[in-house]
Amino acid sequence: MRVLTLPVGRRASIDVPATSANLGPGFDCLGLALDWVDRTYVETLDADRQVVVEIEGEGAGHLPTDERNLIVRSLVTGLDRLGARVDGLRVRVRNTIPQGRGLGSSSAAIVAGLAAAHALVRPDEPFVAADWLPTADRLEGHPDNVAAALFGGLVLAYRSVADGVRAVSTSVHPDIAGLVLVPDRPLATEVARSVLPAQVAHRDAAANSGRAALLVHALTAAPELLFEATADWLHQSYRGPAMPESYRLLTALRKRGLAAVISGAGPSVLVLGRPAELEDARQLARQPAQHEAASGFRAVPVAVGGGVRVSAEAPAQPHDQL
Incomplete structure (x- = not known):
């Protein structure tokens, strides 16, 4: 097989949004892109440089800065799929998405790496999100976050018997905004998944199906139904012991009639609603001394975001290597 070796100096920049999965009842199938972006710059280097990773912002000092970095690993996977390689690589990352908070930081890294691979190898061709969803799903292990990061907006991911993982994206009602309440401490997704039961009651599964459709x-089309539509019986209560502060805050918000959910596997809490409806949640977050449930959380207003954005510079002519 002929391998395309990319020339030195080829560059691309990738913007990937934060995402919130599940949204209450849509366990492992619904995802929402947020206007909260990580930016990645990549550049091909000569062989003497190998892999150079520079990280600013979230995760700096903690995330790997070599071949173990998730963006690099995903980029290499993308290059392999396209039959290409690089001698050396510089990756510069400006992270704003909190790590380990249920806001899709790992999905953003995976999508950034795959999109960067496409931009480096095929800079004159548009990036087609649907073409890369199966690879992103394989790397992440579940499709809801990566689908939202790829397509933007509200995404429903599903597995087709004939065609594997697929996703459909739709626009969100323009009146709907969000407020993310981010805790001080992270929680590993593996921990959040480990506490889920192997089986659930049929009535709970049926109730969740109805609420997911309503959501x-x-x-x-109907923001006034968000509180009822975000009720969940499949995962949030089971995860409560693993994130007691988040679950206490979730309970306090829902007692106020707010459409609050655990974001992804947690521990962040997402509140959805019209801007005026979110003011109560903002007030609670601003006064942790009066509202113990909000202690240790910072409030971040968000809107619905678009999908990954890819920009590539015009390359020099590549050469083939056997």
Whole structure:
């Protein structure tokens, strides 16, 4: 097989949004892109440089800065798929998405790496999100976050018997905004998944199916139904002991009639609603002394975001290597 060796100096920049998965009842199938972006710059280097990773912002000093970095590993996977390689690589990352908080930081890294691979190898061709969803799903292990990061907006991911993982994206009602309450401490996704039961009651599964369907309607056409539509019986209560502060805050917000959910596997809490409806949550977050449940959380207003954005510079002519 002929391998395309990319020339030195080829560059690309990738913007990937934060994402919130599950949204209450949409366990492992619904995802929402947020206007909260990590930016990645990549440049091909000569062989003497190998892999250079520079990280600013979230994760700096903690994330790997060599071949173990998730963006680099995903980029190499993308290059392999496209039949290409690089002698050396510089990756500069400006992270704003909190790590380990249920906001899709790992999905953002995976999508950034795959999109960078496409931009480096095929800079004159548009990046087609659907073409890369199966690879992103394989790397992440579940499709909801990566699908939202790829497509933007509200995404429903599913597995087709014939075609594997697929996703459909739709616009969110323009009146809907969000508020993310981010805790001081992270929680590993593996821990959050380990506490889930192997089986659930049929009535709970049926109730969740109804609310997940209602949630799609609420998010796209009927914001007044968001509180009812975000009720969940499959995962949030089971995860409560692993994130007691988040679950206490979730309970306090829902007692106020707010459409609050655990974001992804947690421990961040996402509140959805019209801007005026979110003011109560903001007030609670601003006064942790009066509202113990909000202690240790910072409030971040968000809107619905778009999908990954890819920009590539015009390359020099590549050469082939056997």
